[in-house]
Amino acid sequence: MLDIIAISGSLRAASTNSALLAALRANAPADCRVEVYDGLGRLPIFNPDDEGERTPPEAVKLIDAVTLADGVIVSCPEYAHGVPGGMKNALDWLVSRDAAVGKPAMLVHASPRSLYARAALAEIMRTMSFAMYEEATLEIALLGKKPAEVEMILAEPTNRQAMREAVQGFADFMRRR
Template sequence: MRLLCICGSLRATSTNMALLHALRDTAPPGFELAIYDGLGELPIFSPDDEGERTPPQVSRLTEAVANADGLIIACPEYAHGVPGGLKNALDWLVSGEAPIGKPAMLVHASPRSMFARAALREILKTMSLTVFDGAELEVSLIGKKPPDFEPILHDPVIRDMMRASLVEFGRFINR
């Protein structure tokens, strides 16, 4: 099971990125999680640059999405919305075939992201992704600094919860 993880934050010490790394490191056998690292390199979306003029950074994203069995998106909330960089990446994908029918799971490093969660679900469904409506993985790292991430993300209960979420998402993908 090849899953592509996308973090909506560009912050160097992102709690959402820390959560994605922990998910990757905790993945059960049979799961391969790759973390997309090009969000900040994508040019601002313009429909004029699609097709023959598609920038190579966009082609790399599209190929990564197309080759994945599913997507895992960790998204912070900025001003009650989806961060611009993530929305920009999704805009680049919206008119192509790569996301159509692709299973997607949302994971969260903050319990305070309800507006972004709702907006992101709507965006993904509009793009014809199949959003996993099972129990969302939420590991609260809000207000924590990087040294504080490790004990939380290595807690056996949290690790079991992460593995269980991946297994459930894998079942959803295989349906």
């Protein structure tokens, strides 16, 4: 059984990125367990002076979750052509740790318009030494949809199949590493 942590870069209650990750969890292959991390908004702002013995408990939870996971899936919106501060802050808590080094990671997308953030996030994660799975991408256009519409789109058989195949491809990548 592969354990995957999924992180949404959005703090919105009706986040399409979070909805996509919840749907990935529900449609994951039987040999994959996807756990959605929900602590992004509780993370204190990263400060290198607060590392080591002084690492805040919420940051420790994130660090431990990433460390113990076999892989990481991130779905992140784009704000002003960049990665949202909360997502960058979460990654900053991992920078000086071994949690990211060689850890398989995959980006999935809930909007076709987040091109700048995609590139920036991939660059940040590669710089942190995540092993990026880039052989295939999953994009399900949910931007601007109401929650009921999002639910219907994510329940479509073709999208459910695409999610299963994306996670299966990522699982195969993790096993090859």
